[in-house]
Amino acid sequence: MIAYAMTVRRWWVVAPTLALIVFVCLAVGASEVPVPSLVGGMTGARLDYFAPILAVIAVMYCMDRRLPEPERTAVVPVRRLDRAAIAITSAFALGSGALIGMDIARNLVLLVSLALLVRRVANEATAAATGMALLVASLVAGRAYQPGGSTTHTWWALPLYSAGSVTAWLATLCLFALALFVSCGDSGFSGPRRS
Template sequence: MNCYAITVRRWWAVPGALVLLVLLCLAAGASEVPVPSLAGGMVGARLEYFTPVLVVIAVMYCMDRRLRETERTAVIPVWRLDRGAVILTVALAHGAGALVGMDVARNLTLLLALALLVRRAVNEAAAAGAAMALLIGTLVTGRTYEPGGSSTHTWWALPLYPAGSAPAWLITIAVFALALLMTNSRD
């Protein structure tokens, strides 16, 4: 199964995507891009906000590569290999979060969980697109303004929560656990 994970599934692409995530986050720093908001005007979004999508795309790429005949006759079910690789990806992301910010690690976990759930219902391409759609939709519709005029996030916009928000972490962990439970019956 180790050869299968390396040559067919190509799980080696995920650590490369994580290194790219760290490099892009460190290079971008506090750079922002303007994003329209339904609350009015343009708001800025840090470039590092979008970097978790790179890792989600890499994971979906690896999960899309398969040899069905080989997987049917494998001694160890391939979904176990996939589940282990996804858990390792999240663990490595949290290690990288120490360098780039734990909000990036939390968002990566949330987006990966969403992608796994969408993959279960549709396919890998739609799963990666759903992750990007969540980020953009959250930026466009998830911001509000306080009476003092400062920008804040709505209660449902989890990717916009600060890194130390316990409710955002708990919801992310719950969604990730649900996604892991559902990964074994897709293939």
């Protein structure tokens, strides 16, 4: 099983990816990139807000590397292997939250869960793009302003919630559980369809 995880899936790429995310957040995380906003004008978004996408790319890369026929007819529970790997990835990501901020770590788990769910019905690239679209949509339409002028967020813009928000953590946890439960099999477009 371990050999399968390392050779076929290459789950070991998660470690350097998390290291890269930590490096990017610490080195250039404070730099801003311009993003248009629905409330008007170009606003800035920090680079570390987008860093979790790297983890999504790594997880999708691993999930894309599979041997469909042996896996479907295997006695060994391959899905359990994938679920365990994703759980370990999320644990490491939350651990790295001590360095990069718990809100970035929570967003990472959120985006991976969303990507796994989208991958179930589409392919890996769409899954990664959906995560990116959620990040961008939260910036574009999810930033609101309180009467006092300070920025806040709309209720659906989960990536914008602060690190201490219980609601966001609960929502992320639910999504993560759902993703582990229903996905980790074949992606939506691979192999002949079972009609």
